[in-house]
Amino acid sequence: MTMSFNDQIKSRVIALDAAMRPWAERSPLRAGLYEFLLFGLKQAWACLFAAIMLALLVGSHLFWPDHAPIARYDFLVIAAVLVQVALLAMKLEHWNEALVILVFHVVGTAMEVFKTAHGSWIYPEPSLLRLGDVPLFSGFMxxxxxxxxxxxxxxFDIRFIRFPPLWVSWALAVGSYVNFFSHHYILDMRWALFALTALAYAQTWFVFTPDLKPRRMPMLLGLILVSFFIWLAENLGTFASAWVYPSQRDGWHMVSVSKMGSWYLLILLSFVLVTLVHRPRSPDEEAKTVTPGLD
Structure with missing residues (x-):
């Protein structure tokens, strides 16, 4: 029976691990270096969809022909759909997760329509596949x-220590999402939301397993780090004219680091949506044998 593409990748990773493990076990330094390598490989694998999309954004910006038969933005819509279909077909993404991601796609697109109507950012290039002023590829971001x-x-088989009641995370996420709309009309509550999230997760740690030994990190630090890397990706996106802010109309420059705050709040929504298929578990709940393969 022919193995799926995902199974082929996992078998190769397991074979590589079998070859490398004896070398890594010869000293604590080698073990640490090998664990760091696995950490990087798993992070890269987790970023698969995002990396492909960024490559499409930057590549099409640099090499898109002037007289192409379709607009670049329309190409990005079609390419994003094909990538998503391919990931599901090759079992590199799970169907239940894809449904949750679709929900985030929809709520993100709804916010895009509202924000572009209020001039928060713009999509400077023409396209046919769009909703109002928003090209449909934006939801894939x-x-x-x-x-x-x-x-x-x-x-990373993520577990949580002292995770607050799930309704707290939902309340913070919904409040953050509503604030993206309401701050155009009433007081911006983001600083209050920052304070509330700091209070809610002050004692929460997430436990992750890069190799065989669980590691842990404060949840707030994890959220900030993810926000930072999304901000870096946003700079690539604006450089590629996927969208631009009003201050970038006359020339590209780095996006203000304050935008990390917006991504921090938006991550909360993505996080609680993912809890619909991955319930937060404690380290001692449903113990799992960790393997070096990529799932």
Whole structure:
């Protein structure tokens, strides 16, 4: 029976691990270096969808022909759909996770329509496949975040220490999402939301397993780090004219680091949506044998 593409990858990773493990076990230093290598490989694998989308954004910006038969933005819509279909067909993404990611895609697109109507950012290039002023590929940018969180949860077998009641996370996520709309009309509550999230997760740690030994990190630090890397990706996106802010109309420059705050709040929504398929578990719950393969 022919193995799926995903199974082929896992078998190769397991074979590589079998070859490398004896070398890594010869000293603590080698073991640490090998664990760090696996950490990087799993992070890269979790970013698969996001990396492909960023490559499409930057590559099409640099090499798109002037007289192409379709608009670049329309090409990005078609390419994003094909990538998502391919990931599911090759079992590199799970169907239940894809449904949750689709929900995040929809709520992200709804926010895009509202924000572009209020001039928060613009899509400077023409296209046919769009909703109002928003080309349809934009929703896949949110899907990238959801895909990353869902995949990282599986790959690192993430558990939580002193995780607050799940309704707290839902309340913070919904409040953050509503604030993206309401702050145009009433007081911006983001600083209050920052304070509430700091209070809710002050004692929460997430436990992750890069190799065989569980490691842990404060949840707030994890959220900030993910926000930072999304901000870096956003700079690539604006450089590629996937979208631009009003201040970038006359020339590209780095996006303000304050945008990390918006991504921090938006990650909360993606996080709680992923909890629909990955319930937060404690380290001692449903113990699992960790393997070096990529799931």
């Amino acid at each position: 949110y899907a990238c975040i959801g895909s990353y969180i869902a995949r990282i949860w599986r790959l």
